[in-house]
Amino acid sequence: MNLRSLHQSFWTPTRRSMRGWALAAVVVNAGITVTGAAVRLTGSGLGCPTWPRCTPDSFIPVAHPEISPINTAIEFGNRMLTFLVLAVAVACFLAALRLTPRRSSLLRLAALQPVGVLTQGLWGGLVVRSALNPVTVSVHFLVSIGMIAAAYALYARSGEGDEPPRRLVHRDIRTLGFALVGSVLVLLVAGVVVTGTGPHSGDEAASRFSFDIETVARIHADLVWIAVGLTIALAFALHVTNAPGLARRAALVLFAVELAQGVIGYVQYFLAVPAFLVGLHVLGSTLVWIATLRVVFLMRSRGSLPDATAPQAKAAQVGI
Structure with a gap:
């Protein structure tokens, strides 16, 4: 370009x-x-x-x-x-x-x-x-x-268009999607608490949270399992209700990203949180968040964009 x-x-x-x-x-x-x-x-x-x-x-x-x-x-x-x-x-x-x-x-x-x-x-x-x-x-x-x-x-x-939002899935499945977004957001908050308690402060002079690192790490891990469980439930619900293919595939992509993120998280924990893996974990956090948002947006529609050429085509038909 x-x-x-x-x-x-x-x-x-x-x-x-x-x-x-x-x-x-x-x-x-x-x-x-x-x-x-x-x-x-x-x-x-x-x-x-x-x-x-x-x-x-x-x-x-x-x-x-x-x-x-x-x-x-x-x-x-x-x-x-x-x-x-x-x-x-x-x-x-x-x-x-x-x-x-x-x-x-x-x-x-x-x-x-x-x-x-x-x-x-x-x-x-x-x-x-x-x-x-x-x-x-x-x-x-x-x-x-x-x-x-x-x-x-x-x-x-x-x-997409500007029509009022229209659900493409059952109401309860849409609610499950919102619950998943909330759980991932809480997970991200817990993640920054773990990071703020851990060894990578950014500088020797920086202060840290005074929490016990093992305790906050275990809480974070528990929240991971909640988010993964909600993702599995959402993917299953989308599949059995024959939801739109894009939404079903998006839920599977989210699950795959969560699995990769989980592997990185556990490996970094058992290796005493090396900086490189922590960096990968931060990247994974952003990808999990984006993938979660994608699933939710694909479960509703606001209609398609109007054809930009339609007015010109109509004018041509009436001889304007």
Whole structure:
């Protein structure tokens, strides 16, 4: 894609380019969630010890005798990725704003993207200024989860119409899907508590939660089994009720992602949580969340998008 076509994709957007930018928002928000974890896992959380500057005297990295240049580069690099996420967020908003016909539902969801990025940037400053307090770090991750949800909602809504939502499955199955979303969200919250209690604090000076690590890890594991159990129940219910094929396959994909995530989780626990596997586990968390949202969105419909060429075709038929 050249610069001209890139510009046209959000300045004179089509339905396809609108959905493409929404998908890009899902990808970059998930990506920066994982790279943010990599900053902590490499001990680079305070590689830039101040905010908004990297060091007290400079916005860009400079040599500092007490900080490894590698750690500084990792932390500063993650800060720079924020501008990529912001660029995609602005493109989403402009595409929704200039889409013809304009859809208020898309515009509201798209507006959440730049607002969310700016909020995350300010909160990231609080994370640094609090010396990586585990509460601020945990909220930073959970806001990213919210950003991913908003981006996925924009992606899903940009591919369907604006009719009132219509269930494609039995009401109780839809309720089961909502329960699954809630259980995965609680699981993610428990996950950040485990992380905030564990050894990978992001810097030697960072504080940790005072919980017993084995206790919170076991609670987290119990919540995993609840989420997996709900997924199995949902997949079975979708199958026996002959639900739409997309929803059935999405539930199976979710189950497969959960199994892979479970394997990583147990292996990292028994290997004393090596940083690389923890990073994979964070990636798995974002994939579980996205896969869960996908299942729920596929269990209802808002109708198909109207044919954009229909007015022109009708006009041609009546000789206009």
